[in-house]
Amino acid sequence: MTVRKTDLQVRGVPVALRERLRRRAASKGVSMSQYVIEILKDDLARPTLAEWFAEVGKLPPVDFGGKTSAELVREARREMRLDD
Known part of the structure; x- marks a missing residue:
C-alpha cells in the first residue's frame, strides 16, 4: 500500500x-x-484533554468505600511504609 504524502x-x-x-x-x-x-x-x-475527559466520563464510577482521597493516600503510604 502506497502512503500518499503532501508538503506542509x-x-x-x-x-x-x-x-x-x-x-x-x-x-x-x-x-x-x-x-x-x-x-x-x-x-x-x-x-x-477534551477527548480524554470524554472517555473517562464514560467509565463507571469507582466505589472507594466512603473514604476520601486523602484517607486512601494515607493508607497507601502506611502500607508502603512511606509515612515516616
Missing part, C-alpha cells in the same frame, strides 16, 4: 526554535522534516 509549510518559526529542531534532528540522525513528522505523529497519537 510553516511560516513564522522563530529562529531559536528552528535551531533547536535542527539540533534535535541531528542528534537523532534524521532530517528536520523526518523529526517534525515524528513529533506530529506522537502528538496526534495522544487524545486531547
Whole structure:
C-alpha cells in the first residue's frame, strides 16, 4: 500500500526554535522534516484533554468505600511504609 504524502509549510518559526529542531534532528540522525513528522505523529497519537475527559466520563464510577482521597493516600503510604 502506497502512503500518499503532501508538503506542509510553516511560516513564522522563530529562529531559536528552528535551531533547536535542527539540533534535535541531528542528534537523532534524521532530517528536520523526518523529526517534525515524528513529533506530529506522537502528538496526534495522544487524545486531547477534551477527548480524554470524554472517555473517562464514560467509565463507571469507582466505589472507594466512603473514604476520601486523602484517607486512601494515607493508607497507601502506611502500607508502603512511606509515612515516616
